[in-house]
Amino acid sequence: MRLKALLFILFLFPLVAFAQDKTLFKKEYFVINKDTLPLRVLYPEGFNKSKNYPLLIFLHGRGESGNDNEKQLLNGANLFLDNKNREAFPAVVVFPQCATDSYWANVKIETDEKGKRHFFFRKGGKPTKSMSLLLKYFDSVKRGQYIDPDRIYIMGLSMGGMGTLEILRRKPNDIAAAVAICGGDNVANVRKYAGKVKLWIFHGEKDDIVSPQFSRDVIAALQKRGASPRYTFYPNANHNSWNPAFAEKDLLPWLFGQIKNKGE
Secondary structure (H helix, E strand, C coil), X not given: CXXXXXXXXXXXXXXXXXXXXXXXXEEXXXXXXXXXXXXXXXCCCCCCCCCCEEEEEEECCHHHCCCCCCHHHCCCHHHHHCHHHHHHCCCEEEEECXXXXXXXXXXXXXXCCCCCEEEEECCCCXXXXXXXXXXXXXXXXXXXXXXXXXXXXXXXXXXXXXXXXHHHHHCCCCCCEEEEECCCCCHXXXXXXXXXXXXXXXXXXXXXXXXXXXXXXXHHHHHHCCCCCEEEEECCCCCCCHHHHHCCCCHHHHHHCCCCCCCC
């Protein structure tokens, strides 16, 4: 009986440690005109405001929306909490949380009789409430004395992948590089960021939630304008293509190796 209890405790220990790791992402809130954007912020080890650090903003998927300032860490947080990654790539990493009644991207969503969602990306248009808040936060934080203006990055998955491409068209002159996982955009918007931002696009070929064709169309539109986006399609991956994307050994070295307007 004691042996079973001991084994149970040993089994739980890494889970408890794992849960504690996420507290390294500090809870913060950006408030403007009574509207609130929940944030979780991971500062570099030995953070010093007198130094300049890269800024990475990570946009979660639809399932992590809300106002609990917790769920947005479900996917992606572990990548940046990894000790080796923290040591190799010291950066200010921000996970904002989109409201349940809003969306990161300016897209119309229709659900058919079978429950399948269909996405219609808009050309231009005003940002959603959550994206508007995020853009204001972005303008505020990028001016921080400890942020390197030449090393600002955006990364997101699913709804966040769509939001990543939307930020690129709204702030193309502020961002060095971006990673869009299983996202999409109206190809007419591509002209605003083609050749200005280094981009790596990921998608699962078997994605039955957000069609991989959306990513293919964005890539083709970028190439038509002379840009050379990096892209990876996983033949056997469905919607959760972020899992193999996060496992790419070159992902963070590539991302943090990009410097604004200094080559592909």
